Amino acid sequence: MNIDSQFVGDADRSDTRPLLIIPYMWIGDFVRNHTVVRVLKERWPNRPVDLLTTSLCAPLIDYMPGVRAGIVWDLPRGRLAVARQLGLAKLLRERNYGTALVLPRTWKAAIAPALAGIPERVGFVGEFRFGLINRWRWGEKKLPRFIDKNAALAQPDGAPLPPEWPVPQLRVPADEIVRWREANGLGAGAAVALAPGSVGVSKRWTYYPEAARLLVERGLEVWVVGGPAEKGLAREIVAAGGPGVRDLTGTDLRNGVLAMAAAGVAISNDSGLMHVAAALDTPTMGIFGPTSPYLWAPLNSLAATVVQDKSALSCQPCQSTICKMNDHRCMRDIAASEVVGIAQRVLKEAGARALT
Numbered sequence: 001m002n003i004d005s006q007f008v009g010d011a012d013r014s015d016t017r018p019l020l021i022i023p024y025m026w027i028g029d030f031v032r033n034h035t036v037v038r039v040l041k042e043r044w045p046n047r048p049v050d051l052l053t054t055s056l057c058a059p060l061i062d063y064m065p066g067v068r069a070g071i072v073w074d075l076p077r078g079r080l081a082v083a084r085q086l087g088l089a090k091l092l093r094e095r096n097y098g099t100a101l102v103l104p105r106t107w108k109a110a111i112a113p114a115l116a117g118i119p120e121r122v123g124f125v126g127e128f129r130f131g132l133i134n135r136w137r138w139g140e141k142k143l144p145r146f147i148d149k150n151a152a153l154a155q156p157d158g159a160p161l162p163p164e165w166p167v168p169q170l171r172v173p174a175d176e177i178v179r180w181r182e183a184n185g186l187g188a189g190a191a192v193a194l195a196p197g198s199v200g201v202s203k204r205w206t207y208y209p210e211a212a213r214l215l216v217e218r219g220l221e222v223w224v225v226g227g228p229a230e231k232g233l234a235r236e237i238v239a240a241g242g243p244g245v246r247d248l249t250g251t252d253l254r255n256g257v258l259a260m261a262a263a264g265v266a267i268s269n270d271s272g273l274m275h276v277a278a279a280l281d282t283p284t285m286g287i288f289g290p291t292s293p294y295l296w297a298p299l300n301s302l303a304a305t306v307v308q309d310k311s312a313l314s315c316q317p318c319q320s321t322i323c324k325m326n327d328h329r330c331m332r333d334i335a336a337s338e339v340v341g342i343a344q345r346v347l348k349e350a351g352a353r354a355l356t
Contacts, residue, residue: 017097019097019098021100025053028276032146034169035165043154050069053073058070170261170280193282196233222237
């Protein structure tokens with residue numbers, strides 16, 4: 001997508017001052033930050049773009065086209081951590097950023113860029129950040145989606161939203177995938193990656209063990225992908241599916257990225273790994289219950305958006321992390337056989353495209 005026409009006369013396109021993005025640090029949100037990177041690179045093609053990142057999200061930087069560097073700096077969520085803020089400000093000052101986009105509305109997110117003296121600090125009005133943000137933006141609540149709020153900050157003030165945003169991209173070299181398969185003792189055939197975790201139990205589809213069993217019975221290899229919090233779920237899935245299921249959960253997000261890049265199809269809840277898989281162009285099935293696909297699905301095309309269609313539920317979407325009514329029917333009424341059938345169709349279609 002080319003959006004150059006929006007920015008004619010907006011700024012000196014020979015400007016080479018580096019840009020910094022202070023993003024949201026959840027995995028899915030961090031992947032969606034790549035849309036912001038792409039908008040900035042269209043607007044200022046000669047300005048390097050860096051991302052502040054946590055240790056958890058840092059591996060994603062290596063696969064994001066257009067990102068010069070990641071600034072790895074872990075700040076605690078529950079306290080100010082003055083010394084850490086001062087240390088980050090010192091590092092940012094040394095890098096001579098011309099502009100910082102502060103995507104979160106929190107006061108803490110704006111402290112280090114202000115202390116570093118970054119000349120332009122762009123962000124929405126919020127949490128009494130007067131003096132910390134000096135390029136105010138208004139109207140955040142009128143923007144419909146999370147990505148609209150973030151990417152709008154990369155546009156000139158007052159510019160209309162484009163019909164569509166550039167999609168996030170993650171690019172993994174083919175030889176890296178081959179080495180990863182060899183290191184994990186995995187074959188070269190198509191596998192189905194299952195991502196059973198999510199932030200909030202209400203977003204978790206509970207039939208992954210049965211789905212794994214059905215997939216293995218159909219001769220498919222199954223990988224369970226996730227972090228340490230998914231170890232218990234992985235054990236249940238492996239127990240149900242048997243030797244044809246591999247537990248690939250662990251502490252390194254890079255392992256999850258490579259698993260999703262190598263998979264023939266990914267089946268995921270509304271979670272960070274769904275956004276990872278979609279940005280990798282892996283055929284991705286997103287299972288949605290309490291959350292709205294319009295608001296939270298990846299900008300990338302999903303191979304399938306799986307929702308229950310047996311009955312209309314007045315509570316859906318509730319956006320709640322815990323089901324409080326209707327006994328979680330929005331997820332419970334999505335059968336394992338239905339998901340497995342869609343996965344087989346997606347694999348067949350992907351194979352047909354690869355032959356053309």
